[in-house]
Amino acid sequence: MKGVGKPLKELENVFEVICVMADAMECHWEIYQRCKILHRDISTNNILFSGCGSKIKGMLIGFDHAICEDDKDAVRHFERTGTLPFRSINKLEGGKLEHSLLDDWESLIYILCWVGTYG
Numbered sequence: 001m002k003g004v005g006k007p008l009k010e011l012e013n014v015f016e017v018i019c020v021m022a023d024a025m026e027c028h029w030e031i032y033q034r035c036k037i038l039h040r041d042i043s044t045n046n047i048l049f050s051g052c053g054s055k056i057k058g059m060l061i062g063f064d065h066a067i068c069e070d071d072k073d074a075v076r077h078f079e080r081t082g083t084l085p086f087r088s089i090n091k092l093e094g095g096k097l098e099h100s101l102l103d104d105w106e107s108l109i110y111i112l113c114w115v116g117t118y119g
Contacts (some may be wrong), residue, residue, distance in 0.1 A: 007048065012052070017112075019056050024060045027058070031067075037069070044115070
């Protein structure tokens with residue numbers, strides 16, 4: 001069986017990194033706007049890409065820790081969810097605030113720094 005996409009470590013240049021991360025951010029935003037779903041585990045393993053050059057596309061996967069923000073019956077985890085290097089400051093410090101859209105966006109920024117530094 002052939003995989004859907006390739007991992008971020010296979011990106012070849014800055015242009016591809018920017019395009020893939022922009023697509024992942026747009027995907028996250030659309031899912032939040034339309035469904036009020038928070039991912040809660042955005043990491044380098046949950047962003048893939050397909051294509052190359054000007055036809056490259058990024059995708060966000062791995063919604064196994066996701067919750068619907070509007071679902072008041074959903075189990076709210078105040079523990080530290082997410083992959084350690086990409087957790088928000090709120091989650092690293094064990095904050096009592098529920099996971100928010102900003103926690104997910106903070107993870108995306110850390111991934112951009114990670115890919116820019118480590119490739």
